Each structure stands twice: as structure tokens, then as C-alpha cells.
Amino acid sequence: MTHRINAQPGILDITPYVGGEGKTHGANHVTKLSSNENPLGPSARAVEAYTALATNIATYPDGSHFALRTAIAEVHGLRADRIICGCGSDEILSLLCQAYAGPGTEIVHTQHGFAMYAIYAKVAGSTPVVVAEDTRRTDVDALLAAVTDRTRLVFVANPNNPTGTLIPDAEIERLADNLPPHVLLVMDGAYAEFVREPGYDGYAGLVGRRDNVVMTRTFSKVYGLGALRVGWAYGPDHVIDVLNRVRGPFNVTAAGLAAAEAAVRDTEWTEHCVIQNEVWREWLARQLARAGIDSDPSHGNFICARFPDVDTAKAADAALRQRGYIVRDVQGYDLPGCLRITIGDETATRAVADILTKFMAAR
Numbered sequence: 001m002t003h004r005i006n007a008q009p010g011i012l013d014i015t016p017y018v019g020g021e022g023k024t025h026g027a028n029h030v031t032k033l034s035s036n037e038n039p040l041g042p043s044a045r046a047v048e049a050y051t052a053l054a055t056n057i058a059t060y061p062d063g064s065h066f067a068l069r070t071a072i073a074e075v076h077g078l079r080a081d082r083i084i085c086g087c088g089s090d091e092i093l094s095l096l097c098q099a100y101a102g103p104g105t106e107i108v109h110t111q112h113g114f115a116m117y118a119i120y121a122k123v124a125g126s127t128p129v130v131v132a133e134d135t136r137r138t139d140v141d142a143l144l145a146a147v148t149d150r151t152r153l154v155f156v157a158n159p160n161n162p163t164g165t166l167i168p169d170a171e172i173e174r175l176a177d178n179l180p181p182h183v184l185l186v187m188d189g190a191y192a193e194f195v196r197e198p199g200y201d202g203y204a205g206l207v208g209r210r211d212n213v214v215m216t217r218t219f220s221k222v223y224g225l226g227a228l229r230v231g232w233a234y235g236p237d238h239v240i241d242v243l244n245r246v247r248g249p250f251n252v253t254a255a256g257l258a259a260a261e262a263a264v265r266d267t268e269w270t271e272h273c274v275i276q277n278e279v280w281r282e283w284l285a286r287q288l289a290r291a292g293i294d295s296d297p298s299h300g301n302f303i304c305a306r307f308p309d310v311d312t313a314k315a316a317d318a319a320l321r322q323r324g325y326i327v328r329d330v331q332g333y334d335l336p337g338c339l340r341i342t343i344g345d346e347t348a349t350r351a352v353a354d355i356l357t358k359f360m361a362a363r
């Protein structure tokens, strides 16, 4: 007889998150364009710092993350005591839910937002409330209309994943201004570094001016350190205080701390990666448009490619896969006919464009 110990209510309603695939059958060479990783890899200085760590892995890491917080603060012009680091930004999103929400509360997120918002809400015993995004863009009025006395958190990613869309800073400011005082706005900036809009500061200014906004960032995307799981958040003193109370004592590994510190200080490499991403993203968007595949202007390191219909998207996915290019089928995220393609290096981007152009022409 098997006996199942009861999990908390709602836990068995959760469908586990499945990350971007990296393997396929039938192709010898596989290029993974399914998890928005940096095709150019991390800064050489980050690799050096990581490797140097191998001689000392017997001791715990610095639980205060002092050196990394200091580096982030210096590079971004922030206050180090208002930064917290986590095991990926994922951990911070989870801690926010645990600390601020619970049974009887609601967490508001956008329709095409990151899948983990709803999962972390459920884990905390809270109810996720999804807000529709017509034309795949975050709608501030709809978010405000969804807020009730029970709402504790509002999650917005800007740029958003998987759509790549960006709404103007003024809209985010309007959202923050109009939320009731019991609600914390979480600005998820996993792709913030890729934005090239004039004046965009990834909400550091907004967080600095307000008590109800926290922003999260990651080292998994532009910094190319996905394997090491490091993220961070910048927030008001009272939020950082709360998060420090609920986090584990050594939640970021020594290797992660060392590599991330070197990576954030290597601003030249970051800039290089951002520019390369922009060049190939814009090039790919043009090629896709020529081939008859739509996309919204993307501000991240990926394009959400919209095919004429679901079957065409599925067949395009198979054509790419057969040639060893793995992209992300995001049709399950209320985006029928869409595949999310991470911007690879020049070779991969040209190959993807070539495969899809031929595929569309042959239909």
C-alpha cells in the first residue's frame, strides 16, 4: 500500500516548471536557443574567479554577500545595504511570496508573465490572479483593476518573457503611484540589461524614490552565469530587512559570489554582449518578417516568433530541431503559433534564419 502524506492545499494543482530543452535526437550538433542564455558566455574574468575558487571549497561562503553587493552597488550606483542576493532571482521571487503572501491573499501577475509567479504564489498558499494582456503587452489599467484588499504582490517583468515587449517607464511609474499602500510591486528585470531605450534605468530610480517597489535581476542572462544560480534584488530598507529574515544563511555559493562579482565589474564584456545581442536580434527580426513570420519588437535576448497558425509553428519547431536548433515552444503560455528563439551567436542566428526562410517558402 502506498501512503501519501498530505501536502499543503493547492500544491498538487501545480504543474512542475520545465526549463528549456537542451538535447534532441537525430542531430549530431545541438545548439540550445531555448533558455535565453548568453551565446558568448561569461566574462573571462568571471571564469577565472570561478576557477580560482576550486582550491578552497571546504568553507562556507560569505553569508552576507558583502563583496558582491558592493560590486553591484558600485557599478549600478546603488546602495549596497539595499541589495540582497539569492540563488537565482527565482529564489528572491519565491522569498517575496513566502514573506508577503499566504492563505487568503492574492498575487497579481500578467497573462504572459514568467510561469514561476503563479507557482510561487500557490506554494505560499496565496491565489494567483492572472491579468489579460491584449496584444501581448502589459496593461497597467487592467493590473490596477485586478488589485483588491487581498492583493499583496504585483509581478511585472519589463521587458517581459516570453513576449519580449517593453512598456514605457512612465507606465510603470503610474502603476506604482496608483497601487494601494498594502501592495508591493515587484519589477522583474531578468532582461533589463538588454534594454537600449534612452533614459531606461531598470527601475533603480523608481525603487530609490518609493517604498512599494522592489526590482529583481539575474546573472543567468547577459552575464552568462546560468549554471551558478545568482540573482539579486534592490528594494526599500523594509523589504530587504524582511527578505534577509526569511532567506537561508548561505543561499549563494562561493563560486557564484566570486564569478558574479567579477562579471558585474567587467562592464566592457557586458556592453559587448548587449550590442551583439541587439545587432543579431534586429537582423533576425528582419529576416523572419521577410519570411512571413511576425514578431513584436523585442527588448530582450530572444524573439517571440509568431507563425501563421499552430500547425505551422509545430512544423517549424520540428524543422529547426531536425537541424539541431532547439527553441522554446511557448504555445502553452497562451501564445498559440509562437516559438521563442534565443538570440544565438552569428552562426546560429544565420542558420536559424536560413532554416525558417526555406521552411516558410516550402509550405
Ligand code: PMP
Binding pocket: 087, 088, 089, 090, 091, 114, 157, 160, 161, 188, 190, 217, 218, 219, 220, 226, 229, 230, 231
Ligand atoms: N524572471 C524571468 C522573467 C525569467 O525569464 C527568468 C528565467 N527564465 C527568471 C526570472 C529567473 O531567472 P534566474 O532564477 O536564473 O535568475
